Amino acid sequence: MPDSLPEFRFHHFALSVPDLEESIAWFGAKLGFTEEWRMDNAMIPAKVAFLKRGPHRVELFEAPGAAPLPADRRDMQADPRTHGNKHVAFEVDDIRGLFDEFRRRDVDIVNVLDRPWATIGFIRDNAGNLIEFVQPK
């Protein structure tokens, strides 16, 4: 049956954040995302913004009174110990160069690791959310 499915393309990943403006500023300064549009979402009571970089987007929610990020979600080893949606990962051609640039931009770098299949690296955004980068071997 898989052949009766249409193609699909990555559109966005979503984050719930404590401060929409601070996150817009961080994704702009550190990862080069630009604001596409924003709205007040009546269905989910929250301020929502879409940021875009090439074909990729991040959807940011600022929901009044939202619970803070659980501490284990900041930790790449502890995070999978609760079921659910986790990080997204982006492929790059030169992960060492990218992380050198992240250092220049004062990004919160978790690690850069050689794995049998790839070199991988994790960062945290300004709100502590894990984001991964991958350079396959």
Place this chain on the structure above:
Amino acid sequence: MPDSLPEFRFHHFALSVPDLEESIAWFGAKLGFTEEWRMDNAMIPAKVAFLKRGPHRVELFEAPGAAPLPADRRDMQADPRTHGNKHVAFEVDDIRGLFDEFRRRDVDIVNVLDRPWATIGFIRDNAGNLIEFVQPK
């Protein structure tokens, strides 16, 4: 500074699931993902599998003793009320046709909604994780 960043491409999204085999079967039967490889991850004590569909991958973790999915994470309206990484969304050309196919495949459909900027639809995987599809207008 954004112009000194390299291009990056979506590589994968990660899920922590209760049963690796059941999730591999679900992503195969419902979304057409095929197994790329699997390993036992010594750094994060868990069974790990990568599934692939075109250029997209999902990384599945089965961590022994992991906490179950928090109930609000199954609910697209409640989920953003805790900070953190949320759903991913894939763009398609014909979301109504895709969701017709999901109905034929007995996928857990949350909704299909007309929004000013797109028609969007959410499903849940076999473990309750939200996944979004988008057909922009």
